[in-house]
Amino acid sequence: MAVLSKIRKLPPIILIIVIGVALLTFIVSPSALKNFFNADKFSSVAEVSGEKISRNEFVTALDNYKKQTGGRVSDIQASKIVFNNLMRNKVYNNQLEQAGITIGEADILNQIYDTEFVKKDPRFQTAGVFDKNKLKQYLADVKQNKPQVWAGWQNYMSNVKNSLQKSTYNNLVSVGLNASLKEGEMKYVTENTKINSNFVFVPFSSVKDDEVTIKTGEVKDYIESHKSEFQVDASRDVKYVRFDVKPTQTDENNLKAKMVTLLNDREEYSNTAKKNVTVKGLKSTNDYNAFFIDNKSDLPYDASYQFKSSISTNVSDKLFAGAKGDVFGPYKDKGYLKLSKIVDIATMPDSVKARHILIPFVGSRASNKDTKKTEEQAKKQADSLLAVVKKSPKNFEKLAKDFSKGPSASKGGDLGWFTYSTMVPEFRDYCFSNKKGDVGVVKTIFGFHIVKIDDQKNQQKVLKLATFGQKIEASEETENNVFENASIFEQELSSGKTFDEVAKEKGLKVMSSVGLKPLSENVSGLGNQRSIISWSFGKDTKVGDYKRFDIEKGYVIATVIGETHKGLIPVKKAVAKVRPILVNQKKAKLIEDKMKGATLEEMANATKTTVRKVSGVTLKTPTISGVGYEPNIVGAMLYAKANEVYKNIVGDRGVFAIKVINREAPVSLPNYL
Structure with missing residues (x-):
């Protein structure tokens, strides 16, 4: 099972290549896969307006996209995105070519010149100002001497070109689609004209469902007459x-029995010594790293102190009531069986407020191209600054601003309040193991720190635990x-x-x-x-x-x-969507047969309802009070002749008869665009 699981996680590169064709023509199968790699048969994965997308073009674009995303999307998702992008770019290229518009190298460079991250890059600046010539010289150098870097820039410039093509074409289309002033005025008036009307409304719900029968043939006929609405993939x-x-309870019990044997010292035969030797148990060992490795712990040894709040509640009370050297377990926690030994007991704050001066050296994580100091030189400077601080603690803030290379330098090195797990181990241990006012030098992966503890709060008991764990597995x-x-x-x-x-x-x-x-x-x-x-x-x-x-x-x-x-949806799958439509159509016919009379009052009497009134309704907000959203009915009211009766108008919720009283035109605007 474990091997199969690993195999399933491997990236299916063959599927990545095939997917471009699969998007258009077939589902991947062994025979299709074999045919795809026949170069004579498949040299391209698609064709747009006579221009082909080659297999090599698709695979290269896909590879670049996967690198950009760092594998954060699945192979099929990446393939879909890349394929659609290639198709879209071909369409844009074709349309721009027909329009006689080209995107040249100068257009691409001008766009890059205006990009913020390029303008702010110190490599392309002279006296703090962006210098186009420096960028051009840099590109010429990497093109000749650094092919991998140049490939990255080529990919970036290709993306810039694609973006320019899209924006250029979209702007052309946008200009062509802009409405005229007259069209804007008509739209405004149509949507905002207020309508006052009387109406009779008979809801579909007034007809019982069992009064209407829908046959399969009727569903089929409806689909056939509305084919465009029922096309499916x-x-x-x-x-x-x-x-x-x-894992079963037996599996858990067996693991528990095995872990119990790790508590005490035991005799085992050593192939190396050719005799029985004593193997230390957790209770007696002091070499916890070796114990964890030798006994195959699924959890690493963590030598940091633990606050009670960070330990599982099902065992925290027992642990914090224990003494140094006590061992607890096996106990179950988060899918593991665990053994915990109290290695040390201490008191420390849960939060510390401190400030520091960071001195990086070449190779440290905080170093950059301007860092020149070796580790020895950085240590020497840190010790010198420590001596100065100890003589004059009030100067710490000024020294931090002058010498620190950390992001807190502008704030005098102030790091504010932080909890135990916030900082790297060496920095954390100094701040939480010492007391308020202490100053010292600490080396971390970032460099040397002159640290000053400004304050501490919430002193409490903490434990250092050796927690051995093995995952409960089948x-x-x-x-x-x-x-x-x-x-x-x-x-x-x-x-x-x-x-x-x-x-x-x-x-x-x-x-x-x-x-x-x-x-x-x-x-x-x-x-x-x-x-x-x-x-x-x-x-x-x-x-x-x-x-x-x-x-x-x-x-x-x-x-x-x-x-x-692919094609027209099967009848049985369309029933759920079509049946309510046909039911309402038949109910509408039954209601229409009852809606007799020449006036709204006569129709209301015939259908045992009342004449209602709606005031100020517009097509922009076509909601009729007491009825609901009815755009078709409001649209009919908008164009109906005033004081004339119109009946048997089918809406979303029932059948209407209307008589428009009047309409109020909206206030004129100075501009309708």
């Missing part, structure tokens, strides 16, 4: 059961049992039983994932499971087929329960 529906490999026997259960499930399916029958007999929960697309990655409830999706779209996979899949810490047996081909 290919998809698959699957359901599955899980067989999770989890044994090989448990894994084998789970695999056997999955195999038995498969066997019973092959004997003719249905998926649901077997799941019910075994007490397994059946989960489903509906509407999986060819390039989907996630299966509901399972996360990223490309193998299941690829199999469901395989040319040999049919509805009813089933297969076992290895997943992280377990197995899944999945079966295909539905397939939808």
